[in-house]
Amino acid sequence: xxxxxxxxxxxxxxxxxxxxxxxxxxxxxxxxxxxxxxxxxxxxxxxxxxxxxxxxxxxxxxxxxxxxxxxxxxxxxxxxxxxxxxxxxxxxxxxxxxxxxxxxxxxxxxxxxxxxxxxxxxxxxxxxxxxxxxxxxxxxxxxxxxxxxxxxxxxxxxxxxxxxxxxxxxxxxxxxxxxxxxxxxxxxxxxxxxxxxxxxxxxxxxxxxxxxxxxxxxxxxxxxxxxxxxxxxxxxxxxxxxxxxxxxxxxxxxxxxxxxxxxxxxxxxxxxxxxxxxxxxxxxxxxxxxxxxxxxxxxxxxxxxxxxxxxxxxxxxxxxxxxxx
Numbered sequence: 644x645x646x647x648x649x650x651x652x653x654x655x656x657x658x659x660x661x662x663x664x665x666x667x668x669x670x671x672x673x674x675x676x677x678x679x680x681x682x683x684x685x686x687x688x689x690x691x692x693x694x695x696x697x698x699x700x701x702x703x704x705x706x707x708x709x710x711x712x713x714x715x716x717x718x719x720x721x722x723x724x725x726x727x728x729x730x731x732x733x734x735x736x737x738x739x740x741x742x743x744x745x746x747x748x749x750x751x752x753x754x755x756x757x758x759x760x761x762x763x764x765x766x767x768x769x770x771x772x773x774x775x776x777x778x779x780x781x782x783x784x785x786x787x788x789x790x791x792x793x794x795x796x797x798x799x800x801x802x803x804x805x806x807x808x809x810x811x812x813x814x815x816x817x818x819x820x821x822x823x824x825x826x827x828x829x830x831x832x833x834x835x836x837x838x839x840x841x842x843x844x845x846x847x848x849x850x851x852x853x854x855x856x857x858x859x860x861x862x863x864x865x866x867x868x869x870x871x872x873x874x875x876x877x878x879x880x881x882x883x884x885x886x887x888x889x890x891x892x893x894x895x896x897x898x899x900x901x902x903x904x905x906x907x908x909x910x911x912x913x914x915x916x917x918x919x920x921x922x923x924x925x926x927x928x929x930x931x932x933x934x935x936x937x938x939x940x941x942x943x944x945x946x947x948x949x950x951x952x953x954x955x956x957x958x959x960x961x962x963x964x965x966x967x968x
Contacts, residue, residue, distance in 0.1 A: 644668075644679055690774050692735075693728040695765040696720055702768075709852070711832065711899065719758045722748065727762065732769035737782040744786050752786035759785065794930035794959035795923050800825060806918035807909060813892060817909050819876055820889050820902075821928060826869045828932030828944055829861070831925060836896035837888045839880060842873060933957035 645657045645665070656668040656675035668675035677697075688694045699705055705713065726747055727735065740759060748755035763780035770778055795803075800821075807818035823834060833849045841848045847869075851859040865873070873888075880886050887896050897905070903925075910922050929946070933953060936944045946953045 644675070646672075688729065690731045690733070690769070691729055692732065692762070692765055693724055695732060695768050696724065696728075699765060699768055715757065716761050716764075719754075719761045722754075723758045723762055732766055732774045735766065735779055737779040740780050740783045744783065753788045756785045756788065759783075793924065793927050794934045794957075795927060797935070799919055800923070800928075800931060803913055803919050803923060806913055806916065810909075810912075813905060814909055814912075816879065816889050816891075817902075817905055819872060821923075821925065822872055823869075823889075824925065824928040825931050825935075826866065826872065827863045828929050828936070828946055829863070830929065831902060832899065833861075835889065835899065835902060838885055839883050839888060840885055842888070927959075930957045930959045934959045 645659060647655045647657065649655060653670045654672070655670055656672060657665040658668055658675075658679050659665050668678055678701075708716075726743060727739075730739075740762070743762075744752070744755050744759060748758065759780055763778060766775065766778045766780055769775045804818055804822055807814050807821070810818075820831070820834070823829070824831065827834075827847070829849055830852055832852045837847075837849060844865075846862045846864050849861050849863065851861050863869075876888055877883055879890075880888075881890065881894050886894070889897065891897050891901065906925055910919075913919050914922065933943055933946060934957070936942070937958060943953050943958060946957060
């Protein structure tokens with residue numbers, strides 16, 4: 644391991660493997676020493692969940708994950724490592740996983756399911772490394788959770804959009820985003836950074852998210868209602884050729900965190916103003932689209948490769964119509 648002083652006063656650390664090119668380790672000495680120890684298999688916490696987490700983050704599989712998945716795993720790692728960080732993989736039993744789900748994280752059963760999913764990924768890595776022979780997470784049932792198949796009633800959504808469209812500033816843009824989601828059924832991650840270059844005369848092209856590495860594009864035909872929305876949005880566009888459809892105050896695309904904060908603020912304001920009585924989850928607009936599509940056209944839209952997944956997840960119809968013989 645080599646330490647190279649820099650002109651700015653910091654020190655860059657490098658590791659020289661035998662017969663190989665130097666590996667840059669950054670400027671954090673402790674992190675550099677730990678990384679070298681990981682590469683040599685000489686860490687004091689070798690085989691622990693904390694060690695497996697560091698190995699997973701440094702792996703090619705981690706780099707291939709979507710940004711949102713990496714962010715979710717990082718958030719899940721915080722409470723998980725507090726409990727299992729110093730525990731060797733071979734010491735974890737199915738009973739320990741069950742206790743984490745039912746006792747340690749009893750107040751957050753849904754979050755606990757996600758955290759154990761990450762633990763399962765790390766223990767699968769332990770299996771591949773020969774540290775354990777089986778993954779104990781696969782032997783424990785997850786916490787039962789109630790699937791949210793809610794969708795706002797048309798009157799409630801119309802009242803919210805009418806109120807939001809009359810507000811000032813970014814409320815109009817957020818209202819348009821909600822209307823776009825209700826008309827197309829797309830996830831917000833699929834159109835937060837959508838530009839006018841993706842809008843044609845007859846269709847809007849968007850890359851479908853959550854495809855596990857496959858690239859799937861959706862071509863959503865432009866209906867009269869969607870055409871009216873796009874016409875209104877062109878009035879706010881700074882650049883109708885390359886600009887974003889739904890820009891923030893600076894003219895850039897919304898980040899996911901920034902959008903969620905602004906949406907929550909807008910919904911609270913709508914409730915305080917009396918426009919609506921209860922909150923509207925933005926993702927519920929996808930369920931609204933699926934439910935209305937089935938009611939108006941007789942079939943669910945193609946939101947998933949498996950139609951059964953669409954029906955189980957998004958069909959929020961409270962009345963099922965069928966004909967008699």
